[in-house]
Amino acid sequence: MRYLKVxxxxxxGKGVADTLHVEFYEGDQLQRKATEADRQRLKSFSKTYLKCAWFNSGEGEDRHVRIFSHNPSADGTPETVRLHFHEGPVIAYKAAAHDLDNDGVFELILSSDVDNDGRADRTDRNRVRSLVREFLRVGW
Structure with missing residues (x-):
């Protein structure tokens, strides 16, 4: 399985994320870290991700998100994109976007409080939808 680790x-120490690292994985193997050439493609994705407020204090890496897609029909378009918000080895919470009829539109968005504002609401679903859209543009 291929995924992005963010x-x-x-x-x-100001209480907001100021550094973002993106790593490309295949299985448990790091394939590469984002390069300067990737940075332009990742610019919009990064802005969207930072709105989730899932970050580490200092230089820690325990809090991260793994984003991956599933294409069971093998037609080249994902039917599901999943986001796993990790706290170390434990998945703290999950979000997903599902294309129920494989038409390229994600009709069902499942999420909890991905922006950590204390409410699971439409804003969280919109953040997941945006992250999924930007993840698919990155093309990993």
């Missing part, structure tokens, strides 16, 4: 850090 790590945000608050290195300045």
């Amino acid at each position: 790590i945000a850090q608050d290195r300045s």
Whole structure:
């Protein structure tokens, strides 16, 4: 399984993420870290991700998100994109977007409080939808 691992850090200690690392994995093997060439493709994705407020204090990496897609029909378009919000080895919570009829539109968005504002609401579903859209544009 291929996935993106996204790590945000608050290195300045101001209570907001100021550093973002993106790593490309195949199975448990790191394939590569985002390069300068990737940075332009990841710019919009990064802005969207930072709104989730899932970050580490300092240079920690325990809090991260793994994003991956499933294409059981093998037609090249994903029917599901999943986001696993990790706290170390434990998945703290999950979100997903499902294309129920494989028409390229994600009709069902499942999420909890992905922006950590204390409410699981339409804003969280919109953040998941945006992250999924940006993840698919990255093309991993």
